[in-house]
Amino acid sequence: MTATQENRTATSIGQRVLNIDWQAKTAGAALYTGDIDLPGMLHARILRSPHPHATIRSIDVSAAMAVPGVVAIVTGSELPDRTYIHHGGPMSDRRVLAQGTVRFVGEEIAGIAAKTAAAAALALRRIDVKYKSLRAATTLREALEPNAPKIHEKGNVSAHRVFHWGAPDPLRPREVSVKGQYRFGRQTHATMETSSIVAxxxxxxxILEIWTNTQAPFIVRKEIAHVLDLELESIVIHEIAVGGGFGAKSKICEYEAIAAALSIKSGRPVKLVLTREEEFTCTKSRHSFTIDLETFATRDGLLSARSAQMLVDNGAYNHSGPSVMANGMQVIASLL
Incomplete structure (x- = not known):
């Protein structure tokens, strides 16, 4: 065989390339988080806020703890007073469980671990939370009004960025323009497998062992160590199949830290699987955008400039909204 022939057989160009896990998945042998069944494992549920904005006056879990089969309940007051790292600094503003104030419908208030899923569901209804409802801005425009209720003390604008790219080209005068407003709604990734974890x-x-269908095991490990005040080396993330992610599972998610906290408190393995309803309403989604865009061109159709204002619905807490906005502005500019 000549050297040229050897090089041709060593390349993947023009060859059929199979995913390394195709056999396990097509044969039904791939192990997903929902398949994990450990001795003594408890089933977890999350109590969520019914209010878009409210003060938590009190949380009484005594009736829930009296439900047969309930082993552990955690609330925000029991956890270290820490926020997720995310991008750090002022962008770090979210706790594992709400403390003092809730800022969106579905925010996590408490976690329950019980011997059966039915017991956990019943206990969920027995937790007594007293709220004081507060005014809430429910649209981007409302949130930007001068007298809008503040979601955080620092205000409702998480980040304001101004971008300039390039210089005017004298050979491409602004002779015509097209202007419009474009809206893109919030989008859930709708993965095959809902978010789930065994801790x-x-x-x-x-040692804290974790099986979670994340796209970012090292980020999850780092964040859980931080918010639960654990040594990084004490957390082991096991490899597990991921039933779709598409970016939704690319960072820490609150259910992962909640399950870990319940396992530490109960001393038993805990499985937490979000429902499809929770997946659509409470997990991280693609942000909604409102973009006012004007594109300038020559009469011959050569693009000369663009001007845009972009509003991004960052939600109640920081996560990736500011960086997503920056990426969007760069894409708009790059299309010239």
Whole structure:
């Protein structure tokens, strides 16, 4: 065989390339988080806020703890007073469980772990939370009004960026323009497998084992260590199949830290699987955009400039909204 022939057989160009996990998935042998079943494992549920904006006056879990089969309940007051790292600094503003104030419908208030899923669901209805409802801005325009209720003390604008690219080209005068407003609604990724986790705290070794269908195991490990005040080396993330992510599972998600906290408190493995309703209403989604865009061109159809104002619905807390906005502006400019 000549050297030229050897090089041709070593390349993937023009060849059929199969995914390394295709056999396991097509044969039904791939292991997903929902398949994990550990001895003594508890089933978890999350109590969520019914209000878009409210003060938490009190949380009484006594009736929920009296439900047969309930083993552990955690609330925000029991956890370290820490926020997720995310992008750090002022962008770090969200706790694992709400403390003092809730800022969106579906925000996590408490976690429950019970011997059966039915017991956890019943206990969920027995937790007594007293709220004081507050005014809420429910649209971008409302949130930007001068007298709008503040979602945070610093105000409703998380980030304001001004971008300039390039210089006017004298050979491409602004002779015609097209102007319009474009709206893109919030989009959920609708993955095949809903967000789920199994957490197992091993008290003798002080090791936290985690099986989670994340796209970012190292980020999850780092964030859980931070918010639960654990040593990074004490957390082990096991490899597991991911039933779709598309970016929705590319960062830490609150259910992962909640399951870990419940396992630590109960001393038993805990499985938490979000419902499809929770997946659509409470997990991280693609942001909604409102873009006012004007494009300038020559009479011959050569693009000469663009001017845009972009509003991004960042939600109640920071996550990736500011960086998504920056990426969007760069894309608009790059299309010249």
């Amino acid at each position: 197992r705290w091993v008290p003798e070794a002080k």
